[in-house]
Amino acid sequence: MAExxxxxxxxxxxxxxxxxxxxxxxxxTDKTGKSFKVKEARSQYFTDVIIEGRAAELSYSSYKGxxxxxxxxxxxxPKDEPATPQSTPVVSKPSNxxxxxxxxxxxxxxxxxxVAKVIExxxxxxxxITFADxxxxxxxxxxxxxPASKPVKEEEPDPGDLPF
Numbered sequence: 680m681a682e683x684x685x686x687x688x689x690x691x692x693x694x695x696x697x698x699x700x701x702x703x704x705x706x707x708t709d710k711t712g713k714s715f716k717v718k719e720a721r722s723q724y725f726t727d728v729i730i731e732g733r734a735a736e737l738s739y740s741s742y743k744g745x746x747x748x749x750x751x752x753x754x755x756x757p758k759d760e761p762a763t764p765q766s767t768p769v770v771s772k773p774s775n776x777x778x779x780x781x782x783x784x785x786x787x788x789x790x791x792x793x794v795a796k797v798i799e800x801x802x803x804x805x806x807x808i809t810f811a812d813x814x815x816x817x818x819x820x821x822x823x824x825x826p827a828s829k830p831v832k833e834e835e836p837d838p839g840d841l842p843f
Contacts, residue, residue: 684740684749691736691754694729705729717748725751785810 692709700706703719707729715737717725728735728751740749789807793800812818 686738686749687741687746688739689736691734693734693756694731697729697731715748728753781814782811785814
């Protein structure tokens with residue numbers, strides 16, 4: 680006999696759009712734009728509950744470390760309650776924030792310097808932080824480590840070792 684899955688959390692959503700993808704999976708979004716997917720093998724259990732414009736309580740479980748929608752049931756929202764999810768929101772910086780943008784570029788530039796053997800790979804993060812601070816207009820502390828004076832010379836491969 681199969682064990683019953685352990686419910687890890689519950690969330691109330693208001694369904695916005697419902698569809699099936701090319702694989703037969705049930706795909707739906709809530710009013711906030713969050714997307715959900717129920718695999719084709721289990722989607723028939725959700726078609727009577729996941730209805731556009733209606734509120735549903737989703738119960739989650741996990742399998743091999745991945746969370747999935749275990750069950751759903753129709754619920755009524757009180758008139759004074761907004762039609763948004765009731766789970767704890769995750770606070771994060773928006774992906775278009777200038778700080779994140781600058782940090783990404785700074786890390787890329789520092790990585791390029793290490794690939795070009797201008798700096799040591801172990802110094803990539805310190806250079807990236809310095810670059811990001813400069814791009815954000817923060818006061819600069821001098822870099823204490825100097826770039827390599829000469830690029831490291833790469834050895835030529837032995838022609839006999841080449842696979843072609």
